[in-house]
Amino acid sequence: MSIVPRRRASAVPVVATKQRAEASRLVRRVLHRILEGRHPWGEFEVWPSRYGSTSFCLVVYPPGAVRSERLRFRAMRAWPPLGMLLGLVAMAVASQSMPVVVALVIGGAVYGGGALALARLAGPRRRQIRTLRTSRSTDGSSALDWGPQQMMEDLAALLLAAEHEHRSGRIDAVEFELAWGEVWHRIGARRSRQDSRRRED
Known part of the structure; x- marks a missing residue:
């Protein structure tokens, strides 16, 4: 019988494995947020504007949009600022060895070509x-585009509530899509009324 004491199994590999798994999950969540967005139905954006005002934008995809469609929609919507940046980089690089006019054409081609490609892909x-x-x-007044502030907040709340109910299993995919479709149709009806008034004017 051996009298050499057995070494305890080190807990370091187990801890390292857990840390790698947590890091992997975090990376997947971040990539999912970047590529697909936070919500399957679209986006609700809030950002500060000039002179102390706050801007709001509710974007609603067509009901039932699948993952591949959402990826293409997000890429198309993200292109304007990204494409402008890439166009400027292309123009700066090209201007090192080409006339400025040619560099401008190249930068514009990068931006316009990307926009057309993504629109076609979508x-x-x-x-x-x-x-x-x-x-x-800051004084609480609203400048209207396709609807009043209260309408936007109500529609966003309806979508967020339906998404939460769906994720928690209290409603199924069909009921969630019905709520999504209701918001989509209400925005469309509001826009149609606005267009009709403009034509009459």
Whole structure:
């Protein structure tokens, strides 16, 4: 019988494995947020504007948009600032060895070509994306685009509540899509009324 004491199994590999698993989950969540967005139905954005006002934008994808469509929609919507940056970089690089006019053409081609490619990739369903925008100044007044501030907040709350109920299992996919479709149709109806008034004017 051996009298050499057995060494305890080190807990370091187990801890390292758990840390790697947690890091992997975090990376997946971050990539999911960047590529697909926080919500399957679209986006609700709030950002500060000039002169102390706050801007709001509710973007609603066509009901039932699948993952591949959402990826293409987000890429198309993200392109304007990203494409402008890439166009400027391309222009700066090209200007080192080419005339300025040619560099300008190259920068514009990068921006325009990317926009056309992403629009084509997004397909005809991109025209069904509905957007509601408004801004609120520090005194509480709103500048209207496709709807009043209260309407936007109500629709966003309806979508967020339906998404939460769906994730928690209290409603199924069909009921969630019905709530999503209701908001999408209400934005479309509001926009149609606004367009009709403008034509009459």
